[in-house]
Amino acid sequence: MRFLVVGAGATGGYFGARLAQAGRDVTFLVREGRAAVLRERGLRITGLGQDQRIEPQLVAAGQLGGPFDVVVVTVKAAGLPAAIADLAPAVGPDTAIIPFLNGMAHLDALTAAFGADKVLGSVVKVLATLDDDGGIRQLGPLAEWSVGELHGGPTDRVRRILAGIDVPGYTARAVPDALAAMWHKWVFIATAGVVTCLMRGPVGDVVSVPGGTEFVYAALAEAVAVSTEAGFPVPDPVTAEALAFLAQPGSAFTSSLYRDMTAGLPNEAEHILGDFARRAHVLGLEVPLLDLALMQLRVHEAGRL
Incomplete structure (x- = not known):
């Protein structure tokens, strides 16, 4: 299962790093400024007595070479329109898009761009922030990722994705009503x-x-x-x-x-x-x-x- 994580801020970087640490095939789609920091210093998670670093696989807009199985959209709301344009080449017939954004407005934008059948509901909870040097500092032990269909109970698609994202470093679960x-x-x-x-x-x-x-x-x-x-x-x-x-x-x-x-x-x-x-x-x-x-x-x- 190939994952594209769009953005590598505190939340996206944290969960993407945990996937990569577990050996998942993870690529980060990031802007050049963030890419430069990650190339120089790696993707680091600190806090709670940990000091961990991975060398992330990075790609820039215009460099995507085909569809991914799962696209995880972790940018903030202001960056969503640009992210939708950038990630479009990564979306194929069987791609699932999982947004990390808060609120609801992003669902309208994503479903309009890619179709309602492509978009899953998701709730992530993690206490983390970016340090001045670009590292991700975990502020507390809470780290959870819930995913599900926007309507109805867990499907085979959700169960397959859950098997892929259920890795050490956070609790992953399927939810029966993602909108709720x-x-x-x-x-x-x-x-x-x-x-x-x-x-x-x-x-x-x-x-x-x-x-x-x-x-x-x-x-x-x-x-x-x-x-x-x-x-x-x-x-x-x-x-x-x-x-x-x-x-x-x-x-x-x-x-x-x-x-x-x-x-x-x-x-x-x-x-x-x-x-x-x-x-x-x-x-x-x-x-x-x-x-x-x-x-x-x-x-x-x-x-x-």
Whole structure:
């Protein structure tokens, strides 16, 4: 099974590296700047007492020589249009496309470009970030990859792919309803973005002050209501898992939106919060905390440009 990993940032680089370490046939499609770093320093995973390096197989746009079995799209939302054009030669009649992007808007773009039958649903969870020198630093032990058909239970295709991606370094599983799993993750990341961006700090600091825990619960309740109204009610265990991260005293956890904002980097506010808010309003729901966080991120982005 041949894998093409589009992008080699923190998330794509982490899972792609684990596949390569397990002997899978993995090629990374990356921009020249990232390729130069990877050629010089290798693809490195550090943190949690580890210091591992692989020499990745790299390819640039225009150099793809035929279809791959699985194309894993790991770029951020702003890079998706260019990635779709770049990866097109890698998509054949039997290729499966697995996106790592958060939210839902990317599904429309991918299915429009390649057909709904090519695209699987996926949820990845990993606490990792890129260091200043281009290495991937794992921040916590959480590392999971779930994959499934957008509608219906696991198929033979999903089971074959699961056998290929079930390698050491993370937990891989097939999910019976990938859209629901993606919505439930969206609830979590939207809530995390609201909490950490509005309060400008990690969740442990938020819940350490009077009213902080109640604020976290209120932000989560907004997001859960949207998912429920959209047809994807959030089970109690999923809500409890979210609160275990977002209302944990002493936790240094922050959202990727917050990390990008404080680093002065482009962020995915429109893709994660903007689309979520738009869907909430179409459904007739009020989401004042989410709207406020989105406005703050928009103001930050306007000042950055």
